[in-house]
Amino acid sequence: MTLSFMPEEIMETIHMVQVENLDIRTITMGISLRDCTHSNIEIVAQKIYDKITKSAAELVRTGEDISKEYGIPIINKRIAVTPIAFVGEGCDCKDYTILAKAMDKAAKEVGVNFIGGFSALVHKGFTKGDENLLNSIAEGLAETERVCASVNIGTTKAGINMDAVYRMGKIVKETAELTKESGGLGCAKLVVFCNAPEDNPFMAGAFHGIGEPEKVINVGVSGPGVVYNAVKHSPNVDFGALASVIKQTAFKITRMGELVGREAGRRLQVPFGIVDLSLAPTPAVGDSVADILEAMGLERVGGHGTTAALAMLNDAVKKGGAMASSYVGGLSGAFIPVSEDAGMIRAVKEGALCIDKLEAMTCVCSVGLDMIAVPGNTTAETIAAIIADEAAIGMINKKTTAVRIIPSPGKKVGDSVEFGGLLGTAPVMPLHPYSAEAFIKRGGRIPAPLISLSN
Amino acid sequence: MCSYKNNASEIEGKRLIVTVVGEDKVGIIAGVAEILATHKVNILDISQTILQDFFTMIMIADISTSTINLLELQTLLKEKEKEIGVKIDVQNEDVFKYMHRI
Numbered sequence: 001m002t003l004s005f006m007p008e009e010i011m012e013t014i015h016m017v018q019v020e021n022l023d024i025r026t027i028t029m030g031i032s033l034r035d036c037t038h039s040n041i042e043i044v045a046q047k048i049y050d051k052i053t054k055s056a057a058e059l060v061r062t063g064e065d066i067s068k069e070y071g072i073p074i075i076n077k078r079i080a081v082t083p084i085a086f087v088g089e090g091c092d093c094k095d096y097t098i099l100a101k102a103m104d105k106a107a108k109e110v111g112v113n114f115i116g117g118f119s120a121l122v123h124k125g126f127t128k129g130d131e132n133l134l135n136s137i138a139e140g141l142a143e144t145e146r147v148c149a150s151v152n153i154g155t156t157k158a159g160i161n162m163d164a165v166y167r168m169g170k171i172v173k174e175t176a177e178l179t180k181e182s183g184g185l186g187c188a189k190l191v192v193f194c195n196a197p198e199d200n201p202f203m204a205g206a207f208h209g210i211g212e213p214e215k216v217i218n219v220g221v222s223g224p225g226v227v228y229n230a231v232k233h234s235p236n237v238d239f240g241a242l243a244s245v246i247k248q249t250a251f252k253i254t255r256m257g258e259l260v261g262r263e264a265g266r267r268l269q270v271p272f273g274i275v276d277l278s279l280a281p282t283p284a285v286g287d288s289v290a291d292i293l294e295a296m297g298l299e300r301v302g303g304h305g306t307t308a309a310l311a312m313l314n315d316a317v318k319k320g321g322a323m324a325s326s327y328v329g330g331l332s333g334a335f336i337p338v339s340e341d342a343g344m345i346r347a348v349k350e351g352a353l354c355i356d357k358l359e360a361m362t363c364v365c366s367v368g369l370d371m372i373a374v375p376g377n378t379t380a381e382t383i384a385a386i387i388a389d390e391a392a393i394g395m396i397n398k399k400t401t402a403v404r405i406i407p408s409p410g411k412k413v414g415d416s417v418e419f420g421g422l423l424g425t426a427p428v429m430p431l432h433p434y435s436a437e438a439f440i441k442r443g444g445r446i447p448a449p450l451i452s453l454s455n
Numbered sequence: 456m457c458s459y460k461n462n463a464s465e466i467e468g469k470r471l472i473v474t475v476v477g478e479d480k481v482g483i484i485a486g487v488a489e490i491l492a493t494h495k496v497n498i499l500d501i502s503q504t505i506l507q508d509f510f511t512m513i514m515i516a517d518i519s520t521s522t523i524n525l526l527e528l529q530t531l532l533k534e535k536e537k538e539i540g541v542k543i544d545v546q547n548e549d550v551f552k553y554m555h556r557i
Contacts, residue, residue, distance in 0.1 A: 004548075007504050007513050009555045010474060014544060069525045071546035252554045259553040 013252075014071070021225035021287045022253060023073040024260050025280045027063050028201035029270065030208035030216040031055045033082040033117075041093040045102035048087065052079060052106035052115070055215055060111040062267050070263075072256055075222070075422075079107060080206035081117035089129030096133055100140030100147045107146040114189075116206035118149040121196070123158045124445070134164075137171050141186035142178035148204035154194035154391040156398045159448040165391065166440050168192045169384030173407060176376070180409035183417040187406040188339075188371060192387050194394030194401045199274050200330040205367075205402060216273035217265045218330060221257035222280045223249075225287045227317070231295040242296070243316040250277070250320030258325045276330030277321030278366060279313075281341035283424035289313075289334050290343025301343055302353025310334065311364035331400060333366025339419060339426035340371055348427045355386075355429055363393050368402035373417045373426035376409040383407060385436035388446075396449055469519040470499070470548040473532070477541025479510035486539055487514065490531050496521045510541075515548070 016022035036047035060077045067074040081087075081103065088096045100118050107115040118140055120130040137149050151168055154160035172187055179186035191205040198209020201218035208216070230249040234242055257275040265272035281289045290301040293309045314334045322328050336358065338344045347353035355372070362368045368390045374383075387403045394401030406426060408417045413430045473491075475483055484501070491498055497517040504511050518525060529545055536543040 004515065005472075005513075005551050005555060007502055007506060007511060010472060010513055010551055011476075011506055011511060013551055013554050014474060014476075065526065068529060069547050070550045071544055072550065255553040256550070259549060263549075 016223075016226050016252070017072055020223075020229050021282075021284060022223045022256070023075050024219060024257060025222040026076040026078050026201050026203075026220040027059070027074055027260065027264050028078040028080050028206055028218045028220065029056050029059050029268070030080045030199070030212055030218060030273065032208055032212065032214050033084075033087045036087050037090040039090055039092055041088065041091040041096075041098055044088060044091055045098050048081075048099060048102045049106045052081065052103070053109050056110045056112065058268060062264055066260055066263055066267070070259070072260065074260065076113055078112050078201070078203060078206065079110070079115045080201070080208045081115065082208050082210070083117055083119035083121060085120035085127070085129040085133040086210070088132060089127065094132045094135070096136035097139045097143060100136065100144050103147050104144035112146070114146050114148050114203040116148040116150065116203050117208060118147050119151060119207040121152045122164045123152050123155045123161050125161065126164070134167055134171060137190065138174040138178050138186065141175050141189055148189045148191070148206070150191040150193055150196065150205045150207060152193040152196040153387065154395050154446075156195060156395050157448055157452045160194065160388065160391045160395055160446040162388065162440070162446055163443050165387050166380070166384045166443070168387055169380035169382075169440070172383050172405060173380045176407045176409055183411070183419065184406045184408040185419055188404065188419055188423050190404065192403045194391035195399060197330055197400055201276050202278065202280065202331060204404065212273070213271055215270045217261055217268065217270050218273040218276065219257045219261035219264070220276040220278055220280060220330065221253050222278075223253040224279045224281045224289050224292060226253055227279060227313075228286065228288070228292045228295055231292055239312060243312060246313060246316035247320035250317040251324045254321040254324035272327070274327045274329030275321070275325040277318055277325070277328055277332040278330070279317055279334040281335060281337065282422055283340055283342055285342060288341045288343035289336055290341050290347060294343065300350065300352035301347045302357045306357060307360050307364055310336070310361050314365040331366040335367060335370065336361055336365060337371035337404075338429075339373065339417075339424040340422060341424075345425060345427060348429060355431060359389060359393070362390060362401055363397060367400055368394070368404075370402065370404050371406070371423065371426060372404070373406045373408050373411065373428045374431055375413055375428055376407055376411045378407040378431060379437070381435065381437040381440045382431060384440045386431075388440070392446070396451070398451065469517060471496070471516045471518055471525065471528075471545050472548050472551060473514040473516060473543065473545045475512040475541050475543050476509050480539070483510075483539060483541060484512060486535055487532070487543065490528075490535060491516055494521050494523045494528065494531070496528065
């Protein structure tokens, strides 16, 4: 028989992993907690703990086995659960912090580094459970280590709940204050969404949507380093050829996600949900989305041309990735989190990248203003206005947008906030000095746009 | 419980790819082959080449009749790696099949 692969093919794969940081960013198990309701909140907490620890007992070990056998690093093993606002709704108690603690304890027991789903969907208004959850977010995040919270405040179909936007502005401030000793770290685990996806495997915004099955395995791929190297080796080609190079690379990366997702699902006896086709950077050198944009020919990310470069990159990644996977979902687009991308951090520090350009970039990629540190004295109203702007982009463009912003207590423009690990270092960015207070305080809902009338 | 079937037939997981990269020296193939033979891992094919100035050996092997599993074999080959000073990887063949074949 002949060798089934060319030596170059085999070495290309190995090179991608060992030199270019190809990895599977996360295997996320979605677990429904809809059967954990009870009027007594302590019983709910116990049920949540029991169900998570039982369902995900083998998750981490399975991920590690697959990683070794296939020779592909799987960086994170994580869990997403039903939005806790639904689970806690039937309780007499109004403080859901105990439920966050139960999630945290279960996450530690099974060995996952983050658990998402301390969440509520309030794009059209608040139920009793939503109110309780929102009131518990700041404390829930301050008193746990691994719990992530998210709130959906708008959709293309429903419009934007501006009361919720204002509430989230205040909650972000409150969370920063309660976690001020770590620079406002709680805010790094709090995402405000418009058009939140129900099957997103990435933190901090992952939750197990209400249309999802009992359990599911979703996979998030990574690989900015691989795309960067492919682009770097194509310096003199036109955009058609460059798009082809990116598509082929994205195809290969996504195939790894597909393989790992299917295999994890098979071993855990849990259906495989989706592969999220995202380019997720890390603070590691050579694992940056900003570097790709600069390799395309920009002197610095944030300069003129950045939005066009990102749009082209994002689209080529989707085209290549969509061919490689049978089920695609989640956020599926390049991420541009400032603190988690060495190239972004450099551009902000040099003054090349400002918040307005970041906002423009979020129009053409996933996901939004992500991991941005702003001065500690930023008001709740200004944060709400930033959330409203992002939500408007998502609503009108029928896409997911999000805000994960850290008004780091005591910090001012020019300072940096160190979060450590995958969350990285955030340079504090300047904001516009003009107030949106009167606008935000109007309250009510921004009506659904004309494009929502698609039936 | 599964409402969708995970397609297990696509994932066979019996064949391995062993890659050795490093400086060419006496006994590399023998050293790796000895470990495989001892544990009844059948070598199906071997290729040797020089890629970017490095000696590169690729073996395709079948582990289905072996007395040990892939993770145990990895541990044994890691010890060999230190002993002979070359880089040895062993991976399930499906990684390459998924990436390079449709």
